[in-house]
Amino acid sequence: MRRIAFLLALTCLAAPAPAQEAPGGDAPAAPPVETPVETIVSGLSQNRVAITANFDGDEILVYGAVRRDAPAPEGRLDVIVTAEGPSGPVTVRRKERVAGIWINKDSVNISSAPSFYAVATTGRLNEILSAEENRKHAISIDQLVHLEAADAAMQTWVARGGDPDSVPMFPILLAEGEFIRSMIRVRTGEGRYRLLENRVQLSEQTLFRADLTLPSNLTEGVYRVRMFLLRDGRVIANHERWIRVRKEGLERMVFNLSREQPLLYGLLSLAIAAFAGWGASAAARLIRR
Amino acid sequence: MQLYLPIAEVSVNVFLLFGIGGIVGFLSGMFGVGGGFLITPLLFFIGVPPAVAVATGANQVVASSVSGVLAQMKRKAVDFRMGLVLLAGGFLGSAIGIWVFALMQSLGQVDLFVQISYVVFLGFIGATMLQESLRALLRTRGGKVQVRRAHTHSWAHGLPFKMKFRASGLYISVIPPLAIGAFTGFLAAIMGVGGGFILVPAMIYLLGMPTKVVIGTSLFQIIFVSAFTTVMHSVTSQTVDMMLALVLIFGGVIGAQIGSRVGVYLKAEQLRVLLSLLVVAVALRIAVDLLIRPAELYSVMPGVLP
Numbered sequence: 001m002r003r004i005a006f007l008l009a010l011t012c013l014a015a016p017a018p019a020q021e022a023p024g025g026d027a028p029a030a031p032p033v034e035t036p037v038e039t040i041v042s043g044l045s046q047n048r049v050a051i052t053a054n055f056d057g058d059e060i061l062v063y064g065a066v067r068r069d070a071p072a073p074e075g076r077l078d079v080i081v082t083a084e085g086p087s088g089p090v091t092v093r094r095k096e097r098v099a100g101i102w103i104n105k106d107s108v109n110i111s112s113a114p115s116f117y118a119v120a121t122t123g124r125l126n127e128i129l130s131a132e133e134n135r136k137h138a139i140s141i142d143q144l145v146h147l148e149a150a151d152a153a154m155q156t157w158v159a160r161g162g163d164p165d166s167v168p169m170f171p172i173l174l175a176e177g178e179f180i181r182s183m184i185r186v187r188t189g190e191g192r193y194r195l196l197e198n199r200v201q202l203s204e205q206t207l208f209r210a211d212l213t214l215p216s217n218l219t220e221g222v223y224r225v226r227m228f229l230l231r232d233g234r235v236i237a238n239h240e241r242w243i244r245v246r247k248e249g250l251e252r253m254v255f256n257l258s259r260e261q262p263l264l265y266g267l268l269s270l271a272i273a274a275f276a277g278w279g280a281s282a283a284a285r286l287i288r289r
Numbered sequence: 290m291q292l293y294l295p296i297a298e299v300s301v302n303v304f305l306l307f308g309i310g311g312i313v314g315f316l317s318g319m320f321g322v323g324g325g326f327l328i329t330p331l332l333f334f335i336g337v338p339p340a341v342a343v344a345t346g347a348n349q350v351v352a353s354s355v356s357g358v359l360a361q362m363k364r365k366a367v368d369f370r371m372g373l374v375l376l377a378g379g380f381l382g383s384a385i386g387i388w389v390f391a392l393m394q395s396l397g398q399v400d401l402f403v404q405i406s407y408v409v410f411l412g413f414i415g416a417t418m419l420q421e422s423l424r425a426l427l428r429t430r431g432g433k434v435q436v437r438r439a440h441t442h443s444w445a446h447g448l449p450f451k452m453k454f455r456a457s458g459l460y461i462s463v464i465p466p467l468a469i470g471a472f473t474g475f476l477a478a479i480m481g482v483g484g485g486f487i488l489v490p491a492m493i494y495l496l497g498m499p500t501k502v503v504i505g506t507s508l509f510q511i512i513f514v515s516a517f518t519t520v521m522h523s524v525t526s527q528t529v530d531m532m533l534a535l536v537l538i539f540g541g542v543i544g545a546q547i548g549s550r551v552g553v554y555l556k557a558e559q560l561r562v563l564l565s566l567l568v569v570a571v572a573l574r575i576a577v578d579l580l581i582r583p584a585e586l587y588s589v590m591p592g593v594l595p
Contacts, residue, residue, distance in 0.1 A: 102582065252295075274351060277355025
């Protein structure tokens with residue numbers, strides 16, 4: 001399967017005119033940022049992930065090629081591939097010692113943080129990507145998380161009637177920065193945020209591929225895959241694709257029931273428990289006889 | 290073999306879950322405790338989110354308690370009348386408990402409140418019970434047969450509204466069991482447990498019920514309290530995971546049957562020593578968490594704190 005996908009990438013290269021797109025991944029190649037010399041042609045091994053009862057993580061192959069209308073320019077060529085899960089609010093709490101015991105004291109609500117974020121690169125991230133470009137495209141884990149938190153804070157500010165032209169310096173970027181950094185550390189430890197340096201293979205300065213592993217504790221939603229082409233630390237082309245992650249089969253049924261008919265769901269859970277309790281006792285009696 | 294849990298949104302090993310359900314069910318059948326105080330920390334440990342662990346734990350407790358009660362009923366070791374009186378008090382207490390819980394939530398210290406209640410109540414009950422049961426055990430070892438005094442008159446006998454509890458061999462006022470029920474219901478609501486570990490010693494020491502009847506009666510009361518909790522959680526927080534419950538239950542009911550059978554071969558004093566050791570161990574574990582500096586001071590929870 002993976003090999004077929006890779007061959008597909010090769011055919012893309014051979015006949016560059018009609019960019020062959022995987023079904024569902026309908027995002028067209030974004031116009032190159034500065035020079036129209038190089039653009040990205042890409043595909044995903046799958047653009048849907050079904051979470052079924054035996055789901056235990058998944059692997060997605062992101063592959064692509066650099067399309068050139070002119071001879072390759074000078075400079076070091078690099079590729080960065082990112083995958084980003086749906087965002088949601090999180091609460092970060094810090095323990096402090098009060099009267100001899102450790103308790104959760106301060107907490108910070110971060111309005112929006114990605115549930116998953118992986119960055120795969122062809123080299124050391126801080127060597128291949130300039131700080132300025134990182135800020136512009138929000139590529140590194142730090143940058144993306146901070147930007148998203150600040151964006152969400154600003155939206156809240158505007159929604160509460162604040163003037164969008166005179167946004168104050170959000171405290172989230174100052175005093176609460178420690179909480180955001182800690183969240184990144186904790187989530188990196190959990191494997192939710194991953195930096196995968198040297199994990200994008202770039203061959204012949206043209207073909208690239210990255211294997212992204214999705215963890216088993218995946219959240220439902222739309223995952224965004226971004227690809228960046230860099231020359232000497234500057235992004236010269238980027239491209240986006242989407243993966244839909246959805247619970248299916250029994251998982252879908254149970255989840256929907258719990259949300260749509262909570263009382264029925266609760267009573268059903270009880271009935272199962274009571275029946276199982278009775279069944280075990282009846283079975284034990286049979287065995288004993 | 291991995292199983293993806295639709296509500297908890299994590300993938301866990303089925304055999305591990307089955308084992309957890311089995312161990313908790315075993316203890317439940319043997320001691321008459323629901324096992325809520327054990328299953329919740331065990332589920333945290335394997336990565337199930339706390340809210341889901343608490344709610345689903347309650348659902349599992351229903352199953353193992355039903356299984357346990359049916360096993361005890363065959364030995365006529367359930368005092369239904371006492372169970373109903375305790376239950377009436379229990380509902381009253383849990384209504385007050387839910388109110389206090391909401392109050393603590395608005396103050397933002399629910400976790401601490403729950404942990405400290407665990408340490409204080411489990412520690413106190415466990416230590417008292419351990420001391421008493423060890424003494425009783427040593428006494429019987431010494432060769433003397435312990436005389437069960439059926440007619441020790443205490444302050445409880447002076448209270449009005451006396452009622453006959455035939456299965457327990459008691460003729461006492463309904464006020465002490467109602468109060469004990471209310472207190473258990475109160476703690477159950479704030480700690481998210483069935484309250485068996487409080488009920489069992491209270492029935493033995495405060496009401497003077499025989500140990501063998503206590504187990505069945507406690508389980509009988511726990512069925513209703515945890516059933517109530519399960520439905521409440523399904524409706525309000527939608528954190529009951531049916532898939533998770535199913536595997537836990539399967540392990541739990543089998544464990545409960547084995548546990549109640551093993552319990553028959555143990556002396557009442559031995560049962561009490563073992564239960565008190567378990568209770569003390571859980572209390573110490575939580576106390577250690579509160580006292581020792583955690584490796585990671587920060588914790589991340591999805592969602593917004595109220």
